């Protein structure tokens with residue numbers, strides 16, 4: 001069964017896009033079939049993979065508005081071994097247009113249902129908001145991966161996110177579960193990060209990924225070259241961490 | 257005339273809230289009358305000032321929906337010398353409710369018009385999105401302060417933000433202008449940051465604040481104590497940088 005991983009956190013700048021791109025690339029490099037879905041109007045996952053968002057004729061926007069088939073929007077990124085459903089600023093208009101539609105939160109699910117059998121993993125990069133776009137991702141997903149910067153605002157916002165996931169589970173997607181919380185941009189010399197990490201271990205002992213993503217400037221440099229870090233600098237601590245995350249996810253899968 | 261500074265950038269995690277709180281505190285410490293407006297449903301500016309967002313009976317949400325007077329929502333933070341219009345997750349519902357209202361983008365402006373004469377500065381902390389809430393702030397504002405993390409995605413997203421500001425200026429708020437771009441979380445040992453900073457100097461020579469906010473862990477620790485950094489650790493490089501920013505803004509003002 002296809003695993004549809006929703007990478008979500010309404011707190012901004014916690015590493016959602018960096019995690020989505022590099023997890024997709026790591027799963028692809030270990031010979032899994034992967035689709036990366038960008039449902040953020042910023043189009044960062046799109047640009048970070050070297051796709052020019054301004055040149056897109058069909059994107060996630062048209063797919064959600066049912067103005068185009070998902071197959072016509074998906075692009076193959078042969079050099080990285082995975083495919084992408086790209087997005088751009090048009091998605092902001094889609095969010096407003098969806099407001100008055102019936103089953104508006106199911107649009108992405110309807111679209112992915114047609115093609116998901118082709119992929120072992122689908123990774124969805126969400127915008128920094130608990131809005132209609134993130135809701136569409138949660139309704140379509142099988143699991144949620146929550147990137148967590150170990151700082152106060154990110155920790156404080158976790159309750160609202162878990163509440164939203166619970167509401168989606170109770171109503172339209174009973175199979176949805178939190179796959180794990182991923183500590184990102186982690187600097188072990190920073191007491192605040194160590195404190196917050198201890199709190200996460202206390203609250204979520206069995207849902208914290210063992211893999212921790214360190215702060216590593218190669219992760220911030222890679223997108224300016226339109227490359228996942230695996231292709232930009234495969235020996236960097238960032239690339240190795242995301243490869244380790246892919247390994248942890250695959251091992252968990254195999255045990256089920 | 258009251259200066260209404262909109263702190264906006266749809267890129268997440270670039271230091272909007274940190275800048276809003278600490279600029280408000282720095283202007284207050286230098287004896288200016290200041291109102292901090294939180295228009296982000298995350299309610300980070302509210303929590304970062306020690307106000308419990310879960311306990312609010314009236315907040316920005318009721319004010320935008322015209323269900324309460326702004327005076328009934330404003331809280332005085334005597335210990336910091338400024339006032340706050342607080343917010344919480346209710347604001348997400350307000351955004352949807354506003355969609356079908358006439359002059360929906362003017363709601364904040366109508367509310368602030370009634371009380372702005374009491375303040376020399378009003379600082380508005382925006383959510384990480386170019387949505388109806390950020391639009392309300394841009395329509396109400398006299399100037400925009402753009403926090404910029406010197407990394408690829410933040411630089412790439414600048415065009416869309418400047419475009420939105422231009423659209424607001426052409427239609428409903430001709431007086432709006434970009435006050436300045438503020439480099440935040442700046443680490444001079446990082447080549448990427450130096451690169452991006454040079455690009456900003458090239459593109460925006462006269463709109464880049466001279467003050468640069470360094471990466472300083474005290475800025476990330478302060479909100480967990482509900483304190484502006486000025487009150488948490490006034491000798492920290494973070495506190496001194498925001499004081500310098502206030503000084504630069506005041507000096508620019510005086511020259512006009």
Ligand SMILES: Nc1ncnc2c1ncn2[C@@H]1O[C@H](COP(=O)(O)OP(=O)(O)OP(=O)(O)O)[C@@H](O)[C@H]1O
Nearest residue numbers: 012013014015016017018128185215216220268407
């Ligand atoms: N582990 C890391 N080490 C260093 N830099 C990182 C790391 N992870 C992400 N970054 C950088 O930090 C910034 C924020 O990361 P990213 O954009 O992936 O977060 P996001 O949650 O997707 O943000 P948004 O809320 O805007 O969607 C980016 O400039 C990115 O390049």
Ligand SMILES: Nc1ncnc2c1ncn2[C@@H]1O[C@H](COP(=O)(O)OP(=O)(O)OP(=O)(O)O)[C@@H](O)[C@H]1O
Nearest residue numbers: 012151268269270271272273274384441471472476
């Ligand atoms: N100069 C700095 N040095 C170190 N940490 C910082 C600095 N500025 C902000 N931070 C921390 O970085 C994180 C992001 O900052 P902040 O929340 O202010 O950004 P934001 O743009 O308001 O985010 P959002 O897009 O979610 O509203 C926070 O945890 C904050 O404490």
Ligand SMILES: [Mg+2]
Nearest residue numbers: 016017040044
């Ligand atoms: Mg992102």
Ligand SMILES: [Mg+2]
Nearest residue numbers: 272273296300
């Ligand atoms: Mg904020």
